[in-house]
Amino acid sequence: MRFLHTADWHIGKKLHGYDLIPEQEEAFRQIEAIAQEEHVDAIVIAGDLYDRALPSEPAVTALTQMLVTLNRQDKFPLLAISGNHDSGVRLGYGAEWFSSTDFFLRTKLADALTPVTLGDTQFFLLPYFEPIAARQFFDDDQIRTVNQAMERLVAAMQEKFAPDKHHVLIAHFFAAGSQHTDSETQVQVGGLNAVPVDLLAPFDYVALGHLHRKEALQNEPTVKYSGSPLKFSTSEAADTKGVWIVDTDTTPVTVTFKPLRPWHNLVVLEDSFEHLLDPNHIYPVTPADFIAVNLTDTTPITNVMQRLKTRFPRVIELNRVNQLDVTPDTLDVQQVQQDPVTLLQDFFAQVTQHPLSDQQLTWAKQALQRAEKEENQ
Amino acid sequence: MRFLHTADWHIGKKLHGYDLIPEQEEAFRQIEAIAQEEHVDAIVIAGDLYDRALPSEPAVTALTQMLVTLNRQDKFPLLAISGNHDSGVRLGYGAEWFSSTDFFLRTKLADALTPVTLGDTQFFLLPYFEPIAARQFFDDDQIRTVNQAMERLVAAMQEKFAPDKHHVLIAHFFAAGSQHTDSETQVQVGGLNAVPVDLLAPFDYVALGHLHRKEALQNEPTVKYSGSPLKFSTSEAADTKGVWIVDTDTTPVTVTFKPLRPWHNLVVLEDSFEHLLDPNHIYPVTPADFIAVNLTDTTPITNVMQRLKTRFPRVIELNRVNQLDVTPDTLDVQQVQQDPVTLLQDFFAQVTQHPLSDQQLTWAKQALQRAEKEENQ
Incomplete structure (x- = not known):
C-alpha cells in the first residue's frame, strides 16, 4: 500500500x-x-x-x-x-x-x-x-x-x-x-x-x-x-x-x-529601507509574492508602507528589527507637512507593523472628513 | 411510476x-x-x-x-x-x-x-x-x-x-x-x-x-x-x-x-379574554400547541400575555380584532401600580401583538435597573 x-x-x-x-x-x-x-x-x-x-x-x-x-x-x-x-x-x-x-x-x-x-x-x-x-x-x-x-x-x-x-x-x-x-x-x-x-x-x-x-x-x-x-x-x-x-x-x-513549488512565495526580506527601494539591489521575489519586511533602519521613515508597496505590492508584514531612535534630530520635518491620511497610514504601519486595510482606510478617511467638517463649523 | x-x-x-x-x-x-x-x-x-x-x-x-x-x-x-x-x-x-x-x-x-x-x-x-x-x-x-x-x-x-x-x-x-x-x-x-x-x-x-x-x-x-x-x-x-x-x-x-397529522397544531383562537381563561370553556388544543389569540375585547387588559400563557403556554401571536376603547373609565387602576417590568411586558404585547422574547426581557430589565440606579444617585 x-x-x-x-x-x-x-x-x-x-x-x-x-x-x-x-x-x-x-x-x-x-x-x-x-x-x-x-x-x-x-x-x-x-x-x-x-x-x-x-x-x-x-x-x-x-x-x-x-x-x-x-x-x-x-x-x-x-x-x-x-x-x-x-x-x-x-x-x-x-x-x-x-x-x-x-x-x-x-x-x-x-x-x-x-x-x-x-x-x-x-x-x-x-x-x-x-x-x-x-x-x-x-x-x-x-x-x-x-x-x-x-x-x-x-x-x-x-x-x-x-x-x-x-x-x-x-x-x-x-x-x-x-x-x-x-x-x-x-x-x-x-x-x-x-x-x-x-x-x-x-x-x-x-x-x-x-x-x-x-x-x-x-x-x-x-x-x-x-x-x-x-x-x-x-x-x-x-x-x-x-x-x-x-x-x-x-x-x-x-x-x-x-x-510543492509555491506559486507565489512568502518571503521575509531583512534590509535597510534604502536598499529595499534601490532597483540595483535584487531580491529573489516576484511582484505577486507575499513579503514580510524586517526593516533594519533605526530612524522613522515617512510613508514607509506605501513606498515599500511601490516595489513589493503584497507586503503583508512590517517589522522593525532594531530599536527606533526617535530624537529631534531624526524626526523628518517633511513628515509633519504630510496630509493627515498619509500621516495616519504611516503611524499605523509603524506602530502595528501592518498596513491599514482598505476598510480601515475608508473608516480613517471618513473620520478625518468628519473631524475637518466639525473644525470648519 | x-x-x-x-x-x-x-x-x-x-x-x-x-x-x-x-x-x-x-x-x-x-x-x-x-x-x-x-x-x-x-x-x-x-x-x-x-x-x-x-x-x-x-x-x-x-x-x-x-x-x-x-x-x-x-x-x-x-x-x-x-x-x-x-x-x-x-x-x-x-x-x-x-x-x-x-x-x-x-x-x-x-x-x-x-x-x-x-x-x-x-x-x-x-x-x-x-x-x-x-x-x-x-x-x-x-x-x-x-x-x-x-x-x-x-x-x-x-x-x-x-x-x-x-x-x-x-x-x-x-x-x-x-x-x-x-x-x-x-x-x-x-x-x-x-x-x-x-x-x-x-x-x-x-x-x-x-x-x-x-x-x-x-x-x-x-x-x-x-x-x-x-x-x-x-x-x-x-x-x-x-x-x-x-x-x-x-x-x-x-x-x-x-x-399529515400535526404533532402540535397551530391554532387561532378568537374569543374574549374572560372566555379564554375560563376553564369551563373548552378549546380543541393541547398545552403544546402553538396558539394565535384573536382577542375580541375592547378594553385594555393587564398582563394579557402572561395570563394567557398560564392556560396556553405557547402563545405565538396576540391580535386585537376590535378597536380598543381607551377612555379613563376603562383604564385599570391596578395597572399603574404594577412593577415597571410587568408594565413594559404588557405594553409591548398590547402594541406589537407579540410577547417580549427572553433576550428582550433581559435587555428591558437591564435598562430599568440602570434607570433606577441613575434615579437613586
Whole structure:
C-alpha cells in the first residue's frame, strides 16, 4: 500500500486580507500530479480541510471541486478526518454517500474504532476531538486530557488490529515534541494538551495534521506531520512545503518527501529601507509574492508602507528589527507637512507593523472628513 | 411510476422563537411512512429543504439524517432541487456522490436540461434561479424575468423529451394564480415574477415548491404545490398539510392527497379574554400547541400575555380584532401600580401583538435597573 499524506489545507484562509483560494488551487493541482506520478493507492487528508467551521461559499465550491477531482474523476480512494478548524457536522454532510466510492470521511470520535481496510493496511481515522467527547464515549469521568483519551483510544484500536495487516493512524492533534509556528494560534494549541509520541508506537505510521510545519516531528521516522501545503506565517517562510509518500510494504515503512513549488512565495526580506527601494539591489521575489519586511533602519521613515508597496505590492508584514531612535534630530520635518491620511497610514504601519486595510482606510478617511467638517463649523 | 411530492421543509425554521426541528422530524416520519405504505418509486422534494442559506449545525444534522434515512436506509430514489432559502453551493456539496445511490440533487440552472429518467418518466429538475442566471446561461440580454426565462427553458426541455416517456418538471417558483400566505415574505415573492400555468402545459405533472399552501393552485389538476409539511403561519392554521402521491401511468396523471397529522397544531383562537381563561370553556388544543389569540375585547387588559400563557403556554401571536376603547373609565387602576417590568411586558404585547422574547426581557430589565440606579444617585 502506497499512500500520499497531506493535511491542513485550510481552504478559504486569507493571508492579511489576501484571498488564498487561487494559491490553494495551484497547490492542489501539484498534490494531484504527485499522487498520479507516484501511483498512490490512496490519499490521506489529516484534518483542517477548511479554515473555518462556517466556510464561505467560494471555499465550499473550491474544496468540493478538489474532492470531486481526486475521488470521482481520478478515482483515488480518500481517507479524511475533520480538524479543529472544521465543523464536523457541516463537513460530514454527505459522508454516508462518499464511502460508496471509497471516500472515507470521519468526523465523529466513535468512528475511529471502525478501521478502514485498503489493501494490506488498516487505517484508523480519528477526527479532532475534545476530551469531553472521549469522556462521554468511554463513560469515564477520569478522562480529562487528550493524552488520557489517547491512551484509551489506542488500546481500543489495538484490539481491532488485524495481525496480518499494517496499521496506520490518521489524527489531528498536538503531538509531544512538536515545535509551534505562528500560524496555529495560541488559543488552538492551548486547547490541546500534547500527546507523547511513545503512545503512538503500536502504529506502523501516524499521519498527523494540526501543526503546519513538517519539521515539527522531524526526528520521528514514522510519526509525521505533513504540514500545510502553503506557508501561512512568516515563521514558515524558510520551509519547504510538501507531502509525504508512505510505502507500508517495508518494515519500518518507507517515507519520502515530495516538495510543492509555491506559486507565489512568502518571503521575509531583512534590509535597510534604502536598499529595499534601490532597483540595483535584487531580491529573489516576484511582484505577486507575499513579503514580510524586517526593516533594519533605526530612524522613522515617512510613508514607509506605501513606498515599500511601490516595489513589493503584497507586503503583508512590517517589522522593525532594531530599536527606533526617535530624537529631534531624526524626526523628518517633511513628515509633519504630510496630509493627515498619509500621516495616519504611516503611524499605523509603524506602530502595528501592518498596513491599514482598505476598510480601515475608508473608516480613517471618513473620520478625518468628519473631524475637518466639525473644525470648519 | 408512482412518486411522492413534497417541498418547503424549511428545516431549522423557528416559529416565534420556538425550535421546530422536533416537529419537523415528526412530520418527516409521517412522510416516510406514507412513502412506504404507498410503495412509491421515488420521492420528490421541490426546494427549500433548509430555512436558511447558512443552516445551524442542528439543522444540518437533522436534514442529513432525513436524507440518509430515505435514500441510504429505505433505498428510495430522491429527486431534489434547491429553493430560494437554500444555498445551492452548501446544499450541493456531495451531490456528485449522491447520484451513485439514485439521489439526484440539482442546484444549478444548467442541470435542468439534463433530465433524470426513472422508470417510465423523465424528470426535469429546475432549482430556484434568478433571471440573471438564465440571461447568462442563454447568453441573451433580453431575458429580464423568470417568465421569459421559463419560456426558453421549457422550449429547451421539450427538445429533450423522449416521446415514449412521461415528463415531469420539478421547480421552485411563484406560478400564476397562486394565492399567497404570510409565511412567504413579501421580499421573497417580490423577487419573483409569476410564471403562468399555461406555460407548463407540456409537462404531464409539475411538482412545485415555494408557496406553502397546497390550495395555491387547487384548480390545476397537474400543476401542484405540495405546500409545507408544517403550518408556518396563522394564515395556514385552517389548512390540512400533506403530500401528493402522483401516478404517471394514467392520462392525465392521477394525483392523491395524503394528509399529515400535526404533532402540535397551530391554532387561532378568537374569543374574549374572560372566555379564554375560563376553564369551563373548552378549546380543541393541547398545552403544546402553538396558539394565535384573536382577542375580541375592547378594553385594555393587564398582563394579557402572561395570563394567557398560564392556560396556553405557547402563545405565538396576540391580535386585537376590535378597536380598543381607551377612555379613563376603562383604564385599570391596578395597572399603574404594577412593577415597571410587568408594565413594559404588557405594553409591548398590547402594541406589537407579540410577547417580549427572553433576550428582550433581559435587555428591558437591564435598562430599568440602570434607570433606577441613575434615579437613586
